[in-house]
Amino acid sequence: MSDEIPPPLAHLADAVKSRRRGLGLTREALRLAGGPSDSTLARIENPEPTTAFPRPSTLARLDVALTWEPGSAASCLDLKPPRPISRGEAPDEKAVKGPPTVDPLDFAHVAVPAEVIREGLDLVQRLSRSERVEPALSRELSVFAHHLGAAHATEVLERFVAAGKTVPGFLLTTFGPYLTEGVSDDEVDTRKQPDQEYRRWLAGLAVDDDGRFHDRLQQKIRAIGYFAD
DSSP: OOOSOOHHHHHHHHHHHHHHHHTTOOHHHHHHTTOOOHHHHHHHHSOOTTOOOOOHHHHHHHHHHTTBOTTHHHHHTTTOOOOBOOTTOOOOTTTOOOSOOOOTTOOSSOOOOHHHHHHHHHHHHHHHHOSSOOHHHHHHHHHHHHHHHHHHHHHHHHHHHHTTOOOOHHHHHHTGGGTSSSOOOTTSOGGGHHHHHHHHHHTTSSOOSSSHHHHHHHHHHHHHTSSOO
């Protein structure tokens, strides 16, 4: 096995680093401009002999973030120089497709924690094997329904706060069961109490004394990409 970095990867790495530094962009700034993730960019800029070639979608993101003409990053793998877009020259909108603009208040789709999904699938499997729904299983189903509703409420509130919008009063009423102070209902898993406190902060009903709720929201914004991919 060769210990040499493949010339196409070395050429791409030099071109990307040179362009990024020339534009005065950090890796994080490049990601926010439509480029690949920090870890992916690190692999591109510092390739090793075993580094895989970037995917076409990643190369397209580099073109967008580095303001190169479409296909420039891919041409670097052919040992050709990239073609920067001249100032004042707008890229062809049909040829360049950057990360889609996300409307944070579009609730056609919402994320559900994997833990809640696993909980629901487990219940469905047990229900399918049961001849009748026993009281204990029915109780578990009610708890799952609560967790699912709480997950939905959390994301809706996060989107309003992330967008800098005031949470409408009707939502506070609708999400009332998931905003009550403390966890008095014994059907609610006490492990979910931090989530309940977080929702109360999102709704303006609690104070974030140590900043952990603010940090959690910022992590969610970065992970889901409400405003940037």
